[in-house]
Amino acid sequence: MRTRGFIGLPEEVQAKIMAEALKQIQPDKPNWVVFYPQNNGVEEHLEDEGRTFITTMTGLKEKVYVILDDFGSVEALKENMGKYAPLGLDTSYVVTFLLAEEY
Numbered sequence: 001m002r003t004r005g006f007i008g009l010p011e012e013v014q015a016k017i018m019a020e021a022l023k024q025i026q027p028d029k030p031n032w033v034v035f036y037p038q039n040n041g042v043e044e045h046l047e048d049e050g051r052t053f054i055t056t057m058t059g060l061k062e063k064v065y066v067i068l069d070d071f072g073s074v075e076a077l078k079e080n081m082g083k084y085a086p087l088g089l090d091t092s093y094v095v096t097f098l099l100a101e102e103y
Contacts, residue, residue, distance in 0.1 A: 005099035006064065013059040018097065021066040024053045025095065033066040034100075063100035068093060 006014065021033045030053040036042040037060040044055045057064070071077035071092045078085040 001094055001096045003096070003098040003102050005102045006097045009064075010059060013057070014097070016059070017057055017064055017066070020055070020057070021097070022095070024055075025066060025068045027068065027070060027093065031068040031070075035060060035064040035066070037061055037063075065096075065098050065100055065103055067096045067098070069096065 002014070009017075017035055021035075024033050025031060029050040030046060032048075032052040034052060034054050035057040036054070038056045038058040040056065042054060042056055044053075046053055071080060071094070073092050074090060077092050077094065078089055081089075
């Protein structure tokens with residue numbers, strides 16, 4: 001899922017963030033990825049007992065969060081999504097891409 005703010009980023013930046021985040025994010029740990037703008041002194045590392053992966057990305061002007069939520073079952077996610085649940089939904093996970101200011 002991409003928020004309105006995230007969709008406002010350049011498409012090539014969105015694509016790079018999505019590709020990198022999906023390599024890093026796990027159902028267990030890390031289940032958060034935080035992207036900082038490049039050249040701000042942040043070094044790649046884990047925080048929160050391994051739950052959050054911190055990294056940087058070129059082309060960013062603001063911090064971006066990527067969050068993996070586990071609804072526990074396909075049925076629980078379908079119930080939560082209501083009429084917006086896709087017909088072929090077969091996962092209990094949702095990955096949300098958002099600007100830090102939208103959190």
